[in-house]
Structures are given as C-alpha cells and as structure tokens.
Amino acid sequence: MKVTLGLGGVLIVLASVAASIGFWSFVGVPATLIIIEVIPFLVLAIGVDNIFILVQDYQMDNLREASSQSSRVQQQSIGASTNGHTEESGARLLEIIHGSQFDLRSEVQKRVARSLGRVGPSMLLSSAAESVAFFCGSLTSMPAVRVFALYAGVSLVINFLLQIFAFTALLTLDARREAARKWDVLCCVRNRTPESTIQPPNETSGEEHDRYQSQEQQPDDRRDGAQPHGTWLYQAVSNYLSPFILSRWIRPMLMIILLAWMCVCVALITTRLEVGLDQRLSMPLDSYVLDYFDAISQYLAVGPPVYFVVTAGHNYTQWEPGQQEVCGLSSCSSTSLPSVIGAYAHLANRSYIASPSMVWTDQYSQWLRPNSSNIHCCRVLKSDPHHFCDASDYTSDCVSCLQSDELFPQGEEFNRFIGRFLQQNPDEVCPSGGKAAFASSVQLIKRNNTPSNVSVGATNFMTYHTVLKRPSDYLEALKLSRHIADYALRYWSDHSAKSSVSNNTIFPYSVFYVFYEQYLGMQAETALQLGVCLAAITVIVLLLLGLNFAATFAVLLGVVCIDVSLVGLMSIWDINLNAISLVNLVVCTGIAVEFCAHIVRAYTVSARKTRIERAHESLSEMGSSVLRGITLTKLGGILVLAFSNSRLFQVFYFRMYLGIVVFGALVGLIFLPVLLSYIGPSLNPFAVNAERERRDSSNGGNEEIAQESEMREEGQGESQFQATGCGSNRL
Structure with a gap:
C-alpha cells in the first residue's frame, strides 16, 4: 500500500483543477456546472493513470535490480568457492553491500530518474495530445463546450507539470522512507528490521547497467532468466490475459468481433441516435414537476x-x-x-x-x-x-x-x-x-x-x-x-x-x-469537435513517436473505435446527443488516448523480433497500470452515480462514464494489442541496438567471471596434479 503517494496524487489532481479555475476566473471566463462535475473526473482519470505507470515502473525497477544483484552475488560466490576463498569473498561482498561508501539517497535518485526516463515520454505523449485536443476544441461556437475545453486544457497542463515535478519529488521521498524501513504516513517510526530495502549497485557492471538503463526501452530480464514478480494484477495480465488474446485462434475471432461491432454501431448511429435534452431529466425522481409534464402530454389539446x-x-x-x-x-x-x-x-x-x-x-x-x-x-x-x-x-x-x-x-x-x-x-x-x-x-x-x-x-x-x-x-x-x-x-x-x-x-x-x-446543427458540431480533437491528437502523437506513422495510426484507430462504441451505446441506451453528451464525447476522446498511447509506445520501444512478441511485451508492461489507473479506480465512483436521485446524473454521467471505462478497457487492453500483432509498426532499430548493447555488456561480464573461474580451476587442478607426483621429473 502507498497511502502517501495515493493521497499526494489525488491532491495534485485537485490542485490542478483549482489552479485552472483560478486562472480562467482571473482572466474573466466564467465557470459552469459542467466544469465542476466533469473536469475532476477527466483529470483524475489521466492523472491517476500516469501515477500508476510511474510508481509501477519504479517498483519493477527495484525488483529487477534485486534479482540482478542476487544473480551477481551467486556468480561471485560460486567463483570464490572454487578457489577455496569462500569466507574471504563473502566478507568482501558484505563489505560492499553494507559499506559506508554506499549512498542510499543517491541510489534512490538514480532509480527514480531511470523510471522517469522510461515512462516520462509516455506521460508527455498522453498529456500533450489531450491538452492540445481540448484547446482545439475551444474553437467551437457552443459556449458550454468552449468554456469546458479551455478549463480542461489548462487543468491537464498543470496536472502534468505537477506530476513531473511535485509527484516525482514525493516519489523520491517515499522511496527513501521505504529504503530506510520507515512506516508509511508515520514516517518517523522505523521498523525493527534495520536492513535497507535498496541494495547498492554492482561495482563491476554498474557502468554497463547505467548505460543500458539510460535507454528508453523497457528492459526484459526474463530473457536472462531473471523474472521479477510484480503484483497479482501484473501477473494476471502478463501470464493469462496476454497469452490468451494473442493465441492463434483467438486473434482472428477478436478482429471479426471488433469489425462487426463497428458496423452495428454505425448502423445504430445513423438510424436511432436522437438529438435534444428531455426536460424531465433535469428534475429529481420525486419532483412534482414530473407529474405536471405528464399531465401536459396527456390532457392538453x-x-x-x-x-x-x-x-x-x-x-x-x-x-x-x-x-x-x-x-x-x-x-x-x-x-x-x-x-x-x-x-x-x-x-x-x-x-x-x-x-x-x-x-x-x-x-x-x-x-x-x-x-x-x-x-x-x-x-x-x-x-x-x-x-x-x-x-x-x-x-x-x-x-x-x-x-x-x-x-x-x-x-x-x-x-x-x-x-x-x-x-x-x-x-x-x-x-x-x-x-x-x-x-x-x-x-x-x-x-x-x-x-x-x-x-x-x-x-x-x-x-x-x-x-x-x-x-x-x-x-x-x-x-x-x-x-x-x-x-x-x-x-x-x-x-x-x-x-x-x-x-x-x-x-x-x-x-x-x-x-x-x-x-439544429448538433450532428455537424459533434463531427467538427471530434474531428478537430482527433486531428490534434494525430499531430502530437506523430511528433512524439518520432514520425512513426504506423504507431500513430494504431493510436488513432483505437481512439476512433472507443468514440464510435460510445456513440453506439448512446443509441442503444436512450442517451440523446446534446451539449452534455458532446462534452462527454470530448472527454472520451481524451481518456481514450490514455488507454491506447501507453500500449502503443511500449510496443514501439520493444526489441522483440515478431509483432506478437512485441504486443505481448507491451501489454504485459503497461496493461496492469492502465487497468488499475483508469478502469478499476473509476468503476467504484461510477457505480455510485447509478443510485443518484437525479436522472441527469444517471443518464449522462453514469451510463456514459461507464461506457467510456468499459469500451476503453476492451479496446485498449484486448483489441488494440491484437491489432498491433497484425499491423503494428516494424521493429524499432534503436531498440534493437540498445538490446544488443545490453546483451554484449551482460555477456562480457559473464565471460570475465567464467574466465576467472576457469583459471582458478586450472590452477587448482595443476596443484592437485603436482601433489600426486604425476607431474614431477623423478624420471
């Protein structure tokens, strides 16, 4: 449990919303009720997702480092035991681990920096695409949508800046506390176990390790036999969900289901989607005004x-x-x-x-x-x-x-x-x-x-x-x-x-x-707003992914599938198209980037050989963070809206928000990896070079240990040979 980090992340979201409201109030742009109701949900979805991704990467980095240190200690212990110096080598290793030269603060900062270097581009990609999309959405002629877009864009910018600076500092402080074996929240209370949770870096391979970790790709220690064990959700996505959806027969079935669902949604949108806002929805369920509306429709001529x-x-x-x-x-x-x-x-x-x-x-x-x-x-x-x-x-x-x-x-x-x-x-x-x-x-x-x-x-x-x-x-x-x-x-x-x-x-x-x-022009206005948002997202994603057109197309296709699915749900679930639902569609476009961008970027930096392997790795590394950061954390709050006394909240917030989360999770975690396994971008040469350098450095260190062990074995064998007298010159 990370109580301090969780509270800090929520406070950052609230601070970004408050800062946006204060800024636009100072400028003179009035706030509306939609801003108070919708923007916290939007910023919380995006902010919490980035926080989960950053914290999970740091935790996985600790697991990978601990696994790597354990492997190195075992190799050095084996090499030392073959020479008969086990006690001396063990004492030397303990001296390295618990030596006074080890700086805990500097090691924590290095690991936080490595994590931010790996996932920071994904955070920048999603935040920049969403904020620019909202700023472009402010060009609309509808006042409610324009004001919402302005407030949301500034909120996302401030939220990203606070995540990069404030939350990273909070993560560093919390990592120091955890390394010092102190309690969460009550940081002045220390556990009875005095050992630190942070182990020092290996002296012989630290330079190569830092050079590899400076790359943008996600390291894959499973290839070298060191498989870090993450949370149960990480293991569920990596070991069960990903192999299942990427299996031989499931992949084409999922593509057929996605195509059929898109056709059904288009047919529903063109035939059943209604425009307007029923005045009954603005009244509570126990309001006497509902009886008045019923009497008008029943008795008036x-x-x-x-x-x-x-x-x-x-x-x-x-x-x-x-x-x-x-x-x-x-x-x-x-x-x-x-x-x-x-x-x-x-x-x-x-x-x-x-x-x-x-x-x-x-x-x-x-x-x-x-x-x-x-x-x-x-x-x-x-x-x-x-x-x-x-x-x-x-x-x-x-x-x-x-x-x-x-x-x-x-x-x-x-x-x-x-x-x-x-x-x-x-x-x-x-x-x-x-x-x-x-x-x-x-x-x-x-x-x-x-x-x-x-x-x-x-x-x-x-x-x-x-x-x-x-x-x-x-x-x-x-x-x-x-x-x-x-x-x-x-x-x-x-x-x-x-x-x-x-x-x-x-x-x-x-x-x-x-x-x-x-x-009268709601359909055209909706198409214009979503088109402008998608165009802005396309430009930002294309630039931040290094002009990777295939990856940009994958992100754009995932966002479009989520938007079309939500509009199709509106046709089925009696949700009319109006200013409130248009704002929710713009919010859906922004949150859809969160579901898709992290998965696609993890795919682009993967060094696996085949598309299926890269899709499996991207889903394994980012799937659990997306699932925790958006899906599971939002379902509880959304389900509460189902019991609201206001039909307005039940229809336009519970139903649409539930659709955003469900369709975002389905497309981002199931259909998008399968789509990448078919039409994903080709292998990234930079990721391949980085993987080759990592392998070379790792193999070089292992060869040195092996050579040292062989020399010790040869020396020990020569001594035994001389001791038996078989090697003497008595003859």
Whole structure:
C-alpha cells in the first residue's frame, strides 16, 4: 500500500483543477456546472493513470535490480568457492553491500530518474495530445463546450507539470522512507528490521547497467532468466490475459468481433441516435414537476404558441404587393402567410401546427366594415373625420370609417385607423376590437410627417403547435416552422423582387426555440469537435513517436473505435446527443488516448523480433497500470452515480462514464494489442541496438567471471596434479 503517494496524487489532481479555475476566473471566463462535475473526473482519470505507470515502473525497477544483484552475488560466490576463498569473498561482498561508501539517497535518485526516463515520454505523449485536443476544441461556437475545453486544457497542463515535478519529488521521498524501513504516513517510526530495502549497485557492471538503463526501452530480464514478480494484477495480465488474446485462434475471432461491432454501431448511429435534452431529466425522481409534464402530454389539446414574425418594411398600404400577402380571407392569395399556415394546419400530425393563425389584418378588415347586424365598429364624426365615435353612439352625426367597398383601405387611410383598432377593447356591441388579441402583435412607428402620424412596423401571426412530448418533437416543430416561414418569404421574393416587400423577412418564434435551436446543427458540431480533437491528437502523437506513422495510426484507430462504441451505446441506451453528451464525447476522446498511447509506445520501444512478441511485451508492461489507473479506480465512483436521485446524473454521467471505462478497457487492453500483432509498426532499430548493447555488456561480464573461474580451476587442478607426483621429473 502507498497511502502517501495515493493521497499526494489525488491532491495534485485537485490542485490542478483549482489552479485552472483560478486562472480562467482571473482572466474573466466564467465557470459552469459542467466544469465542476466533469473536469475532476477527466483529470483524475489521466492523472491517476500516469501515477500508476510511474510508481509501477519504479517498483519493477527495484525488483529487477534485486534479482540482478542476487544473480551477481551467486556468480561471485560460486567463483570464490572454487578457489577455496569462500569466507574471504563473502566478507568482501558484505563489505560492499553494507559499506559506508554506499549512498542510499543517491541510489534512490538514480532509480527514480531511470523510471522517469522510461515512462516520462509516455506521460508527455498522453498529456500533450489531450491538452492540445481540448484547446482545439475551444474553437467551437457552443459556449458550454468552449468554456469546458479551455478549463480542461489548462487543468491537464498543470496536472502534468505537477506530476513531473511535485509527484516525482514525493516519489523520491517515499522511496527513501521505504529504503530506510520507515512506516508509511508515520514516517518517523522505523521498523525493527534495520536492513535497507535498496541494495547498492554492482561495482563491476554498474557502468554497463547505467548505460543500458539510460535507454528508453523497457528492459526484459526474463530473457536472462531473471523474472521479477510484480503484483497479482501484473501477473494476471502478463501470464493469462496476454497469452490468451494473442493465441492463434483467438486473434482472428477478436478482429471479426471488433469489425462487426463497428458496423452495428454505425448502423445504430445513423438510424436511432436522437438529438435534444428531455426536460424531465433535469428534475429529481420525486419532483412534482414530473407529474405536471405528464399531465401536459396527456390532457392538453395544443402545445406551445408559435408566432410568425414579419419584420418591419412590409408594405401594408396597398393591396398588391403588400396586403394580400398577409391576409387570410378567401380573396387573398393562396400563398399568403396565413394561407400557408392554414394549409399546414391540416397536416398537424406532420407539420406540428395545430390550428390556423390569428390574422390581425382580417380582424382589422372586419372592424372597419359593418357586420351582418349593421354594426359599425369604426365610426367618425361627419364634421370632423379625425374624431372617432363610440360604437354604441347612434345619436351623433357619425359615419362609417370605410366608405368604399374595398377589403382594406389604401394608402394613408390604412395607417389612419390602425391605432384606434388596437386601442379598442372588444365588447358585446363591437366584438372586433383588436386591443385584447393584437395590441402586442402590431408595432406602430410614429411618423410626424404623415397625416396619420403612425405606420405599421413589425407584426406577428400567432398559432399553436400540437402537443410536443419528446425532444425530437420539439426539434421537428422548430424545423417545420422555419420551413413555413422560408416558403412564404421565398414566394414574396420571387413575385415582388422590386417592391419593398423584399426588404423584410419572416421568422418563427416560440418560447422553446431558444433552447432547441442549438440542436439544429448538433450532428455537424459533434463531427467538427471530434474531428478537430482527433486531428490534434494525430499531430502530437506523430511528433512524439518520432514520425512513426504506423504507431500513430494504431493510436488513432483505437481512439476512433472507443468514440464510435460510445456513440453506439448512446443509441442503444436512450442517451440523446446534446451539449452534455458532446462534452462527454470530448472527454472520451481524451481518456481514450490514455488507454491506447501507453500500449502503443511500449510496443514501439520493444526489441522483440515478431509483432506478437512485441504486443505481448507491451501489454504485459503497461496493461496492469492502465487497468488499475483508469478502469478499476473509476468503476467504484461510477457505480455510485447509478443510485443518484437525479436522472441527469444517471443518464449522462453514469451510463456514459461507464461506457467510456468499459469500451476503453476492451479496446485498449484486448483489441488494440491484437491489432498491433497484425499491423503494428516494424521493429524499432534503436531498440534493437540498445538490446544488443545490453546483451554484449551482460555477456562480457559473464565471460570475465567464467574466465576467472576457469583459471582458478586450472590452477587448482595443476596443484592437485603436482601433489600426486604425476607431474614431477623423478624420471
């Protein structure tokens, strides 16, 4: 157990998140709830993985060193015993081991430096690729995703710097404590056993050992018969998982399974993936608002109101072009805006328009003209046309406002009476008054240089959507409303290109449009974000792997498989595509690099001859660290989210995070090594040269010991020969 290192690693993660929040708060970029919920998970996944890799490499280095020292002591003891000087050689070895010249602090620093030199490039590779990917993701137009990407990128950079400097120093201090046989946490308490856990380096082969350990590749002491025994998880991955998945018949079966799963995911994504966010998910499971939403979908006959807005600039003072484009009477154009809305209302199950619109121009026409009961709503004094009479006043000298048989007044007369229409309340005498229904639907612009002093600006025509139950219904209603507005405006532009009609536009508005408008381009935005992240990861991985295109392709393919698998899971598990799931997909892309980059880099520095052997070695060396650092450490925290009272956490955090961890482990630890065994990069010549130098130095030391032993045996045999008298010159 490494309690101090574990607490230190978690504190480094929290410090990096806090530093990122402090930095962007100082700059002026506001934080969101997603940042507090998601970024600690992301940084913890990446940070803990790097910590496990560094600590495991240091522990394996100690095991390898202890095994090597034991082998050297045995060889020197055997050589000494053949010469009859066992006691003298043993005393000399004890003097070397426990001599005052051995510096424990310097030996610990050397071993930590060797471990950091071996795994540091992998840590840099994953952290740089992920941080650059997030910084590129900040180019999005979605504010929530942009802010998240900025905070996450800075958090990863600070986390990597703290790992390299702070955690490495903490690892060195903990290694000194362990070497001095002191307790963890209670570092002032020493064990009863006085011997140190760190053995001094061998004097005869220390130079060759340091030269070999300075290389970037993972040493393979199993070839020389010195097999260090790691943790049970290391042994399980190395001795059971790796041989099984890389066996002769399992490899092609796994490739077929991966290809079939990718095809299934693509089919699900194109047919079943929905866009939007169900408003029920934002409520707790015991909230009364859920009953309200259920009652709306069950009992209401219409949905939310929708307004088709005609912006200022339309000509309402003449019949054509102008008035007939905005009226809904039988004598109006069949392509007028109210007529088009009414036509789509007959297809309510497909257009999501429940009823024809309320047309203020038609009501205005009825208000101007006498109705069937010969009631004149609009009346003026005959002697003073600018003075309006009450609709119930029949004693005064009043006449109807509209003297002609025209449907609408022309010219300035249209603007002259519109103000009175919008100020009159409907009653039993004149039910056509427009104040109640249309006072907020017509904008009046003051114009002092005209007889009426006002003109009509922007107006709207209100109708209702059908009952909208699912996010897809809201999104389709928004699309169809925009289609209706574009259709009417296109007709106006085609038939009235030279008139003032072409200077304005039509757009729909409803209360939910502002929330669902972001989903219109969600698929394209998701593809853009993931594409930018993958491009950034490709560039960084290619540079840090020494322009190794095959290895870069393997990392990229693994990341793509994890992303596609997660989106396929979204289609199966009823997880809609929205801003929250898009952030989780970006997080998935970053964590997928952790699952793939370490395995691929260990493959590239392996000196084994065949691809299968290199895949086995890379999985054995890095598989347990990835499994512990991301998979096992995350499952406990993720499973807790399944019991959350919030559906939002259950759907978008438990389900998606579980998918990230499961698919990342499956691809990184099972399918990626098999893929490398088929199309992995060719043998690294630098790793081969380093392995050859190590073998030469090792063989040279063994040959010297063997020669010394042979000389001692020859001398001992000569002495025995002389002692028997067979070698004398008596004859």
